Every structure is written in structure tokens, then in C-alpha cells.
Amino acid sequence: MTQNKIFGSLLLIAGTTIGAGMLALPIASAGLGFGTSSAIMLILWALMAYTALLMVEIHQFAPSDASLNHLAQRLLGRKGQLIANSALMFLLYALCAAYIAGGGEQVNQKLSTWLGLSLPPQAGAILFTLLIGAIVGMGTHCVDLINRGLFALKLLALLLMLALLLPQVESPHLLELPLNQGLIITAIPVIFTSFGFHGSIPSVVRYLGVEVKALRRIMLLGSALPLVIYLLWQVGSQGVLSQSQLLENQSLSSFINQLASVLHSEYLSSAISLFADLALATSFLGVSLGLFDFMASTLRREDNFSGRSLTAAITFLPPLGFALFYPQGFITALGYAAIALVILAIFLPVAMVWTQRQTRDAANMPTGYRVAGGKFTLMLATLCGIVVIAAQMFS
Numbered sequence: 192m193t194q195n196k197i198f199g200s201l202l203l204i205a206g207t208t209i210g211a212g213m214l215a216l217p218i219a220s221a222g223l224g225f226g227t228s229s230a231i232m233l234i235l236w237a238l239m240a241y242t243a244l245l246m247v248e249i250h251q252f253a254p255s256d257a258s259l260n261h262l263a264q265r266l267l268g269r270k271g272q273l274i275a276n277s278a279l280m281f282l283l284y285a286l287c288a289a290y291i292a293g294g295g296e297q298v299n300q301k302l303s304t305w306l307g308l309s310l311p312p313q314a315g316a317i318l319f320t321l322l323i324g325a326i327v328g329m330g331t332h333c334v335d336l337i338n339r340g341l342f343a344l345k346l347l348a349l350l351l352m353l354a355l356l357l358p359q360v361e362s363p364h365l366l367e368l369p370l371n372q373g374l375i376i377t378a379i380p381v382i383f384t385s386f387g388f389h390g391s392i393p394s395v396v397r398y399l400g401v402e403v404k405a406l407r408r409i410m411l412l413g414s415a416l417p418l419v420i421y422l423l424w425q426v427g428s429q430g431v432l433s434q435s436q437l438l439e440n441q442s443l444s445s446f447i448n449q450l451a452s453v454l455h456s457e458y459l460s461s462a463i464s465l466f467a468d469l470a471l472a473t474s475f476l477g478v479s480l481g482l483f484d485f486m487a488s489t490l491r492r493e494d495n496f497s498g499r500s501l502t503a504a505i506t507f508l509p510p511l512g513f514a515l516f517y518p519q520g521f522i523t524a525l526g527y528a529a530i531a532l533v534i535l536a537i538f539l540p541v542a543m544v545w546t547q548r549q550t551r552d553a554a555n556m557p558t559g560y561r562v563a564g565g566k567f568t569l570m571l572a573t574l575c576g577i578v579v580i581a582a583q584m585f586s
């Protein structure tokens with residue numbers, strides 16, 4: 192196993208995590224203040240890193256090409272497999288819906304500033320979906336090539352944005368107290384989704400092989416990197432805008448415009464807008480390709496033009512429908528994604544580890560690697576998952 196592969200896997204995990212959800216962080220945590228929102232971020236990061244380690248514990252006794260579907264079936268039976276597949280489908284649909292709504296807002300914004308067109312909000316969503324849908328329809332190879340290029344650009348735009356934004360921070364903004372503690376409830380699900388990446392764990396295991404030590408390091412570092420970047424992004428955005436200014440903007444494009452208007456730098460506004468566009472495009476490409484492949488294998492359509500068109504329609508029309516009804520539904524859809532993500536990234540890993548530990552102990556098999564904390568931590572993680580779902584239901 193080369194250092195190169197480890198580095199590649201780290202980037203894969205960090206790259207899936209740092210998506211358009213990051214754009215929602217300052218909007219969703221508006222009114223909470225920097226201190227409270229950072230504390231929530233730390234807790235949710237620890238939760239996600241813990242369950243990623245649980246997945247490593249599960250993968251160690253399975254073939255290196257095992258998918259989530261396979262693991263759920265082996266450890267939890269048909270019912271577990273059904274739950275895993277339904278949660279995955281719901282997660283991918285909700286994320287696509289969020290990305291289309293967010294991307295649509297950005298496209299509309301561009302059309303009005305560049306061409307002076309003022310189109311209904313739905314037009315942007317349709318254009319954005321057609322563009323990304325056409326790329327996904329051309330196949331994995333095409334998505335891979337375009338995604339690599341956009342991904343590299345996204346990282347550059349991110350670094351540039353942070354480098355320009357951080358010097359403008361005014362520390363008094365960062366010390367503001369929460370305006371309303373009740374806002375925590377709306378913030379939790381969105382922050383939780385922004386730390387999600389668990390769908391990529393099987394791909395990393397397949398790529399690296401079942402190397403427990405390396406996998407553990409990758410899960411911890413690959414999720415810690417987004418944590419650092421998110422905290423810097425929060426310092427940047429919450430340090431430039433006051434809590435009440437942040438609270439005024441509940442849509443993506445108005446938040447970006449607001450940031451641009453208080454920052455007296457053309458470059459910085461362009462870097463933020465460029466990063467937002469790239470984050471939306473790469474997230475949507477990655478997630479919709481996942482959904483497309485999932486649908487293609489579930490429906491077993493043939494791989495010809497009519498088969499692919501039908502799969503594309505099933506992949507893109509439902510989330511587009513959502514975005515047409517709720518053009519400002521970016522944050523809302525990210526919140527709903529959290530429900531499915533709790534099932535996939537908390538409940539399933541906990542249930543699978545629980546079963547695996549019990550069967551191995553009962554049969555006196557070697558324990559192998561076990562994540563620290565025992566039953567208590569498994570139950571604590573489950574409780575946190577219930578809190579996230581409850582927060583989404585009541586917000």
C-alpha cells in the first residue's frame with residue numbers, strides 16, 4: 192500500500208464531506224454565535240468520526256469489495272438490507288433536491304447579473320439540472336474527468352476564499368452571544384448533514400484493501416480536515432457579518448450577496464461565488480451519479496439510450512420537482528437529508544457492530560479491532576441520532 196493511495200483516500204473522504212452543505216453552515220447557524228455553533232460542530236464531528244470507525248470495524252471481517260447493501264444483508268438480514276437501501280435512496284434524493292435548489296438560485300443570479308435577464312426562480316433549477324443531467328447521462332467516465340477538474344478548482348477557490356476572508360474578520364462579531372437558543376434545533380440537522388460522507392467508506396475499503404490501521408487513520412484525518420475548514424469558514428463568515436445580519440438571509444444567494452456587499456473586495460466576492468458554484472456542481476455531480484447508478488442497478492434497465500434516459504428521468508425528475516415547488520428549499524432539503532443520514536451513518540453501523548460483536552463473542556472468534564467505548568458509547572451514539580431526527584421533526 193503506497194502513501195499515494197492513502198493520500199488519495201483522504202482526499203476522497205474529505206472531498207465528499209466538503210460539499211455544498213458547507214455553504215449552508217453560516218445560514219443554518221445564524222443567530223447562534225460562533226461559540227455555540229462551533230461546540231455543536233465539534234460534537235457532531237466526533238459522532239460521525241466514531242461511526243466511521245465502527246464501519247471500519249465491520250469491514251475488517253468482510254471481503255474488501257463489500258458494499259453497504261452486502262454488509263447490511265449479512266449482519267442484519269433482509270430487513271436491514273431494505274432499510275439500508277431505502278435510507279440511501281432517500282438521502283441521495285434529498286441531497287439532489289438541495290443541490291438543485293441551491294444551484295438554481297446561483298444560475299438565476301448569474302443570468303440576471305451577466306445578461307440582465309430576470310427569469311422566474313424555477314428557470315435556474317431547470318437549467319442547472321439539464322446541465323448536470325447531461326454530464327451524468329454521458330456516463331461515469333465523463334463525470335470522473337469533469338469532476339476531477341472541478342474538484343481541483345474547488346479546492347483552489349476554497350483556499351483563496353479563506354485566505355482573503357480571514358484578514359477581514361472583526362473579533363467582536365465572534366463574541367456575540369446566541370440571539371435565541373431555540374435556533375439550535377434548526378441548526379443541528381444541517382450541520383450534521385454537512386459532516387456526512389459515509390457512503391464513500393466502501394469505495395475507500397475497496398481501493399485500499401482491508402488495512403485496519405490505515406483505514407482508521409483515514410477516517411479520523413479525512414473527517415478532521417473538513418472540521419478545520421468548516422471552523423475557519425465559520426470564523427470568516429460569522430466574523431464579517433453580525434448575527435442579526437446573518438439571520439436576515441435565509442436563502443443561499445442572498446447570503447452570498449450580503450457577504451459580497453460588506454466586503455470591499457471584488458476578488459473576494461468572486462472567490463466566494465466561484466467556490467459556491469463549484470461546491471454545488473461537484474456535490475451534485477457526485478451524488479446524482481451515485482443515485483443514477485443505484486437506480487440503474489435496482490431497476491435493471493438496459494444500458495442503451497432509452498434505458499439510460501428512463502433511469503435519468505427517475506433520478507432527476509423527483510428532486511427537480513421539489514426544487515420547482517420550493518426554489519428556496521436548499522436549507523430545508525439538507526435538513527431532511529439528515530433523517531436518512533442518521534439511519535445510514537448512525538443506526539445501521541451501531542446495529543451491525545452490536546450484532547457482529549455478539550456473534551463473534553458467542554462463537555469465541557477473535558475480536559479483531561474494536562472501537563473503544565463498548566456498549567455505552569454505542570447507546571450514546573444512538574441517542575445522539577435520535578436527537579438529530581427529533582430536531583429535524585420539530586424545526
Ligand SMILES: N[C@@H](Cc1ccccc1)C(=O)O
Pocket residue numbers: 207208209210211212213286384385386387388389390474532
Ligand atoms: N457532506 C455533504 C453531504 C453528504 C452527506 C452524506 C453523504 C454524502 C454527502 C455536503 O456537505 O454537501
